[in-house]
Ligand SMILES: CC(=O)SCCNC(=O)CCNC(=O)[C@H](O)C(C)(C)COP(=O)(O)OP(=O)(O)OC[C@H]1O[C@@H](n2cnc3c(N)ncnc32)[C@H](O)[C@@H]1OP(=O)(O)O
């Protein structure tokens with residue numbers, strides 16, 4: 001790999017001196033989130049959104065609780081212009097929502113922008129120019145002083161065009177801030193602050209983008225902390241960040257930048273955006289949620305959010321995407337499943353002890369950073385069965401979906417049966433298939449097999465003495481038999497012994513299963529002809545379930 005072609009960041013740009021304090025800080029409240037899907041995200045789509053798609057995403061963002069939303073680059077295309085006009089003319093913006101529009105520092109584009117926003121009650125006009133040396137030299141062909149002049153001319157032009165309109169505020173972005181000399185950033189931003197006469201009640205936004213990520217997130221945090229400390233009229237400046245994700249560390253950059261003093265974060269839902277995307281606002285919000293901090297946006301129905309975003313962007317969200325992917329709450333592997341199953345049971349118990357609903361109780365379930373229920377996910381997806389799965393997960397699934405309380409001693413051999421199937425097929429077992437496997441292995445042998453018992457009856461002939469009377473069919477030969485014992489099951493085993501089937505019940509459990517069909521499950525571990533076998537019964541009658549469980553164990557032994 002020709003790595004020698006690339007310079008490390010400290011050889012590309014002077015970095016601010018390092019008296020940093022951000023590493024010791026904590027994020028205790030959400031910054032102002034600003035979705036830029038309708039502008040930055042949109043400019044990265046092969047098929048940019050039309051008005052209907054833009055409106056759908058905008059309405060979603062309003063419903064989620066975003067208060068500032070970048071809606072387009074109205075001077076760039078008729079579609080974007082029309083969408084801004086649509087918002088202005090519909091006149092249905094919630095009173096606490098401000099829209100933002102984007103423009104380059106060119107008089108013609110500013111004029112068109114001013115036309116587009118006419119009539120909007122609250123609008124932030126976002127002016128940008130790249131300030132980094134390579135862009136100055138190669139793209140814009142201007143020296144530091146010349147570019148500074150260009151910015152001030154554009155900022156002044158904007159002020160003259162719309163500065164006296166009520167509800168208008170300004171934002172400035174020195175594009176590629178992260179590769180711009182820190183003193184030059186201050187020089188340009190401070191002069192813009194002054195020109196726009198920012199004040200605490202009409203602050204300017206300075207948005208310092210990592211337009212293309214080039215360094216580890218700590219470097220960006222140092223750059224932001226330096227700006228936080230040195231920007232003029234700091235109480236009249238909202239310090240904003242706009243990370244991209246070229247190195248896959250956009251989220252880390254945003255979080256460290258907030259530690260370093262950023263008050264506002266621009267990004268896109270699920271991280272759409274140029275190249276590898278803008279920083280993902282959903283992940284950022286849920287990262288805060290998972291730290292006990294109110295994210296100030298509603299993600300309680302993440303699947304609807306995802307569905308709308310996928311529709312509007314025509315891009316899928318990856319199955320492993322943090323929080324939102326189809327697979328992120330799912331454990332296939334045995335030890336994780338075991339821990340989750342125990343964690344969920346413990347969670348339910350603790351909630352009951354605290355007297356609060358489970359969805360309000362403190363969360364400490366292994367391997368699940370947040371309760372999937374918080375974002376509208378169900379538990380059904382949490383544990384899924386394949387060849388990596390173990391007894392804990394299998395028992396959890398049969399409990400969750402069929403109400404079975406499998407005896408711990410039965411679980412290992414059921415897990416082996418499951419593994420034989422998943423190894424052979426190489427695929428996942430659905431919960432219905434798992435139930436069928438359990439039924440076929442342990443329940444069906446109680447209903448059909450070499451030995452069948454039907455009809456039968458029991459009676460307590462004297463206190464503590466039970467009689468079991470039945471027609472027994474063994475290998476097609478019918479017998480009428482009776483047995484006596486201290487309970488129905490011991491009377492049954494006595495009857496079996498009468499025709500030469502030696503069976504002892506070593507362990508027996510039963511429980512009723514909730515639900516309208518009112519089934520009972522019975523589990524019998526029996527010694528049959530000297531070897532132990534499990535059999536299970538599943539019937540609306542507990543007694544029938546128990547008889548079937550013993551017969552199932554017998555038939556399983558006889559089928560070997
Ligand atoms: C990091 C970001 O996301 S920046 C935002 C980028 N977004 C977009 O580009 C999407 C929409 N853009 C567009 O539709 C078009 O670029 C338009 C309509 C805005 C402008 O189109 P055109 O006039 O055809 O120019 P073009 O796109 O080629 O822009 C390049 C020119 O603008 C200049 N320019 C680029 N950025 C800026 C800026 N921020 N401020 C002032 N001038 C700029 C360049 O120096 C170049 O000038 P030159 O022709 O004198 O060399």
Ligand SMILES: CC(C)C(=O)C(=O)O
Pocket residue numbers: 040128173174175176207209210211212242244
């Ligand atoms: C804020 C603007 C200029 C931007 O999208 C970027 O720098 O990435």
Ligand SMILES: [Mg+2]
Pocket residue numbers: 040209211242244274278
């Ligand atoms: Mg961007």
